[in-house]
Amino acid sequence: MTSVKMRTDNAGNMSSWGHLEYPPKSYTTMAIPTAATTLVGTASPVGTPPWAKDTADSLAVHMASAMPTPPESPPPGLLGVYPSNGRHNGLICETTPKHGLQNILWVSTSNPDRYYLTRKCCYVFHCMSLKTNFNYPNIPNKLILKDERVASALDQVVNEEMEERGLEVNDRKAYQSLLAQHTLRVNRLLTTMKAAISSTLIRITGYVLFKVFSNLLMSITIHGGQQEVIERAVKRDTPVIFVPLHRSHVDYLFVTWVLFNRQIPAPIVAAGDNLRIPVFGWLLRGLGGFFIKRRLEATKARKDILYRSVLQTYVTHALQAGYNLEFFIEGGRTRTGKPCMPKGGLLSVIVDAYMNGTLDDALIVPIAINYDKLLDGNFIREQMGQSKVPESFWGAVRAIMKVLSTNFGHARIDFGQPFSLREFVQSSKAAPPLLTPNQPHCQLLLECTPPLSPTPLSLSSASSSSGDGQAATPSLAVSSSNLLGLGKGHHRSLSTPAANSHSTLRKSLSNPSSAIHAVNRSNSRLHGARSNSSLFGTEVTEEYRTLIKSLASHIVYDAERCQAIMSSNVVAWLLSFVYRNGTTLSTLTIALDTLRDSFKTRERDTGFSGHSRNVIRHGVKMLGAGLVRIEEIQHVHNTQDEETDYIVKPITILPNVIELNYYASSMLPLFAVDAVVATSLMSLLDCDLWNYKDCSPDLLVNREKVIEKAKRLSEILQHEFLFAPPCSSLEAKLHESVDNLVVMGLLVDAGTSGTRWSDDSDEDDLSFSQSYRVAPSSSSLEVVQSWINMLTPMLDAYYCCAANLQTLVSKQVSDKEFLQSTQSYITSLLEKGTLRYAESICIDPLRNAVKLFEAFSVIESYNHSNVRLLYLASDYDSEQRLEPLISELNFYRS
Numbered sequence: 001m002t003s004v005k006m007r008t009d010n011a012g013n014m015s016s017w018g019h020l021e022y023p024p025k026s027y028t029t030m031a032i033p034t035a036a037t038t039l040v041g042t043a044s045p046v047g048t049p050p051w052a053k054d055t056a057d058s059l060a061v062h063m064a065s066a067m068p069t070p071p072e073s074p075p076p077g078l079l080g081v082y083p084s085n086g087r088h089n090g091l092i093c094e095t096t097p098k099h100g101l102q103n104i105l106w107v108s109t110s111n112p113d114r115y116y117l118t119r120k121c122c123y124v125f126h127c128m129s130l131k132t133n134f135n136y137p138n139i140p141n142k143l144i145l146k147d148e149r150v151a152s153a154l155d156q157v158v159n160e161e162m163e164e165r166g167l168e169v170n171d172r173k174a175y176q177s178l179l180a181q182h183t184l185r186v187n188r189l190l191t192t193m194k195a196a197i198s199s200t201l202i203r204i205t206g207y208v209l210f211k212v213f214s215n216l217l218m219s220i221t222i223h224g225g226q227q228e229v230i231e232r233a234v235k236r237d238t239p240v241i242f243v244p245l246h247r248s249h250v251d252y253l254f255v256t257w258v259l260f261n262r263q264i265p266a267p268i269v270a271a272g273d274n275l276r277i278p279v280f281g282w283l284l285r286g287l288g289g290f291f292i293k294r295r296l297e298a299t300k301a302r303k304d305i306l307y308r309s310v311l312q313t314y315v316t317h318a319l320q321a322g323y324n325l326e327f328f329i330e331g332g333r334t335r336t337g338k339p340c341m342p343k344g345g346l347l348s349v350i351v352d353a354y355m356n357g358t359l360d361d362a363l364i365v366p367i368a369i370n371y372d373k374l375l376d377g378n379f380i381r382e383q384m385g386q387s388k389v390p391e392s393f394w395g396a397v398r399a400i401m402k403v404l405s406t407n408f409g410h411a412r413i414d415f416g417q418p419f420s421l422r423e424f425v426q427s428s429k430a431a432p433p434l435l436t437p438n439q440p441h442c443q444l445l446l447e448c449t450p451p452l453s454p455t456p457l458s459l460s461s462a463s464s465s466s467g468d469g470q471a472a473t474p475s476l477a478v479s480s481s482n483l484l485g486l487g488k489g490h491h492r493s494l495s496t497p498a499a500n501s502h503s504t505l506r507k508s509l510s511n512p513s514s515a516i517h518a519v520n521r522s523n524s525r526l527h528g529a530r531s532n533s534s535l536f537g538t539e540v541t542e543e544y545r546t547l548i549k550s551l552a553s554h555i556v557y558d559a560e561r562c563q564a565i566m567s568s569n570v571v572a573w574l575l576s577f578v579y580r581n582g583t584t585l586s587t588l589t590i591a592l593d594t595l596r597d598s599f600k601t602r603e604r605d606t607g608f609s610g611h612s613r614n615v616i617r618h619g620v621k622m623l624g625a626g627l628v629r630i631e632e633i634q635h636v637h638n639t640q641d642e643e644t645d646y647i648v649k650p651i652t653i654l655p656n657v658i659e660l661n662y663y664a665s666s667m668l669p670l671f672a673v674d675a676v677v678a679t680s681l682m683s684l685l686d687c688d689l690w691n692y693k694d695c696s697p698d699l700l701v702n703r704e705k706v707i708e709k710a711k712r713l714s715e716i717l718q719h720e721f722l723f724a725p726p727c728s729s730l731e732a733k734l735h736e737s738v739d740n741l742v743v744m745g746l747l748v749d750a751g752t753s754g755t756r757w758s759d760d761s762d763e764d765d766l767s768f769s770q771s772y773r774v775a776p777s778s779s780s781l782e783v784v785q786s787w788i789n790m791l792t793p794m795l796d797a798y799y800c801c802a803a804n805l806q807t808l809v810s811k812q813v814s815d816k817e818f819l820q821s822t823q824s825y826i827t828s829l830l831e832k833g834t835l836r837y838a839e840s841i842c843i844d845p846l847r848n849a850v851k852l853f854e855a856f857s858v859i860e861s862y863n864h865s866n867v868r869l870l871y872l873a874s875d876y877d878s879e880q881r882l883e884p885l886i887s888e889l890n891f892y893r894s
């Protein structure tokens with residue numbers, strides 16, 4: 001018996017995303033809490049998915065994604081991802097992409113059939129067999145204290161204090177006494193900062209993690225080829241800088257653990273000092289963690305130059321001593337599910353070390369880690385505007401106890417292509433800047449090293465280069481003997497003058513002063529005088545700032561492109577932006593089939609495989625009953641088979657919808673450019689295209705107008721997305737997206753139209769621009785509508801924030817108060833049904849809107865007693881003057 005019919009459009013066609021129902025009818029049925037206080041807490045579970053007990057399905061997904069996958073022929077469009085001209089620094093060879101995925105939890109048991117003990121205690125045997133006893137040298141405090149950078153910072157701090165206290169400049173006694181005090185502080189800073197890696201602890205933790213992760217996770221998947229590339233990279237005499245995107249505290253363990261499994265020395269890992277809690281802090285330190293202040297910005301009235309010099313000196317000495325480094329470029333974990341805008345702090349330490357010759361080069365490896373389900377819980381509290389609960393020993397213990405019996409599905413780690421810092425900097429210097437008006441992030445675009453494709457190897461073409469010397473630029477030519485024959489040990493033995501200085505330093509660790517002088521002498525030979533573009537010096541040039549920004553954006557952009565999409569991401573995305581009112585499992589299955597094609601075209605890997613129906617079921621299970629409601633329906637005739645079908649509905653009330661939005665948002669960067677173009681197009685048309693579905697309305701649109709509006713929208717959303725890497729043009733990407741709308745059939749060529757621009761000159765300037773007729777079909781509208789829906793909560797938040805600026809007219813309020821009042825305003829609009837998406841209330845986009853208004857010079861701010869006060873700039877300090885901004889933001893919502 002059939003109780004649910006497949007939905008089709010009027011023409012009986014299946015939609016592009018499966019079967020869609022447009023326009024969405026019942027957004028207003030969301031239950032909106034009446035007061036902010038009721039918004040926090042989790043809605044009670046509404047029932048366990050009927051298939052939750054059905055482990056076979058989960059297992060199917062598990063088996064499919066955990067099994068090492070045989071090499072597949074690359075999807076169309078992927079050929080040439082790794083160009084065959086050898087531009088991979090020789091790290092990738094023909095066989096690299098062919099390795100397939102591996103589940104790290106599956107370890108080799110040498111005699112699986114014969115020895116019970118070997119099978120039963122496979123993790124013990126595996127961990128015992130791994131080589132972990134690398135040399136992790138201590139970086140002595142004395143060495144850091146004698147560094148000229150720290151010495152000069154000490155001198156500056158002491159002199160400033162003497163001046164503040166009104167002491168005589170030549171009062172040697174006072175100078176010495178203050179110097180002793182600050183030297184003590186440097187020692188204290190180092191004691192709390194430095195890592196203390198222990199091989200034994202790494203081995204024991206490696207084993208414990210096998211036991212814990214194999215209980216919590218169904219698989220931890222990584223591409224064999226990526227591991228091979230990393231193995232090659234670390235064999236070079238160049239520090240490797242691992243830069244993962246930050247989703248979870250578990251990220252701290254993942255990279256070191258993966259490296260442990262490949263017998264690669266642990267890197268030192270920058271951790272926020274909020275993690276320096278009893279026991280866990282000690283453990284982290286033993287695994288390579290070194291603790292840094294969360295903010296390297298101003299402390300008290302001035303910058304803490306002493307702290308900065310100590311941090312920079314420690315990091316550079318550690319790199320010289322042979323350590324690799326890992327740090328999280330976003331600072332904290334993402335609260336939205338999309339990557340955060342990068343912070344330049346630690347990256348500038350590395351670039352600075354390169355600029356002043358302390359570091360000859362470094363290989364930067366962007367990394368993306370993704371989870372079916374976060375082990376850390378969710379960020380609902382913080383997104384609702386409440387402050388973060390600080391980390392504590394008991395908090396950590398409670399969190400661990402809580403997760404121990406939960407199934408967190410699959411985790412996936414992807415290493416992007418390593419690239420050379422030196423090549424990046426050199427090509428940045430060499431290239432003329434590409435200036436694009438309104439380009440977000442990069443007013444000055446830098447031509448970067450070409451081979452930075454971060455496409456995961458599991459998706460890459462088998463036609464990749466052998467990397468044996470056909471490099472495009474001389475600096476990229478690396479012989480295979482260099483790759484495999486050198487650097488067998490952990491320590492680096494570079495051959496350049498700077499490299500020699502590194503070896504000298506390493507050899508002289510026991511004699512710090514001679515070592516540092518040797519380095520300084522060598523550096524002068526290499527680079528002449530020290531560059532004055534030091535982060536810690538007084539002169540930080542605009543060019544330097546742009547370089548850091550460009551490099552940071554590149555890393556985040558590349559890492560994001562590496563990130564595999566998990567089943568929970570697709571289910572949350574489909575339920576949030578396509579089937580907000582719920583749909584059947586079979587419809588979701590068809591929609592996922594189509595989405596998977598789209599992932600292939602966009603060269604994006606997935607953290608799942610197998611039949612789409614099983615993937616959806618697994619994703620729903622991972623999201624859990626708090627986010628997705630399941631209702632069983634009778635039967636649906638699916639050709640000859642009778643199958644039980646289900647209605648799958650997202651829970652769109654606060655606060656649950658915030659967590660759903662987190663999982664959906666992982667997919668936002670993938671469609672961000674298309675979403676911006678689609679939103680701009682629809683705003684320009686200013687009519688409901690659904691009314692013209694499958695007709696030929698007389699609607700014309702001008703390409704340049706769409707591009708212009710899309711550029712402006714990209715600028716508005718500059719704190720939300722990295723639309724294009726710094727070395728490429730956003731405008732080109734926007735044009736590409738318009739072309740796609742033409743291919744999709746939504747836009748039909750209507751010839752060119754000329755516009756005559758008259759100016760003061762005698763000659764008129766006639767410019768031609770492509771025009772299009774809009775031809776909406778249900779399939780194209782469905783796709784475009786889902787992209788527009790993606791941006792709606794964000795644009796609503798920006799609009800509300802702009803509207804709430806009126807409360808600032810002629811007064812100043814703290815940023816916290818302003819954000820709270822904006823959230824209350826959003827709550828009132830949600831209650832009235834004026835806003836469709838409850839997740840518009842999230843604090844992150846509101847903060848970004850405030851940043852944007854500051855960048856647009858609409859608001860200004862200053863700090864008073866540790867409180868940031870916001871006020872309107874004089875040009876905007878009235879309701880009337882704010883009107884254009886509010887209308888502009890409203891334009892994109894209509």
Ligand SMILES: O=P(O)(O)OC[C@H](O)CO
Nearest residue numbers: 271272273275331332333
């Ligand atoms: O996401 P946060 O702000 O808790 O910070 C996570 C960092 O790894 C702490 O060092």
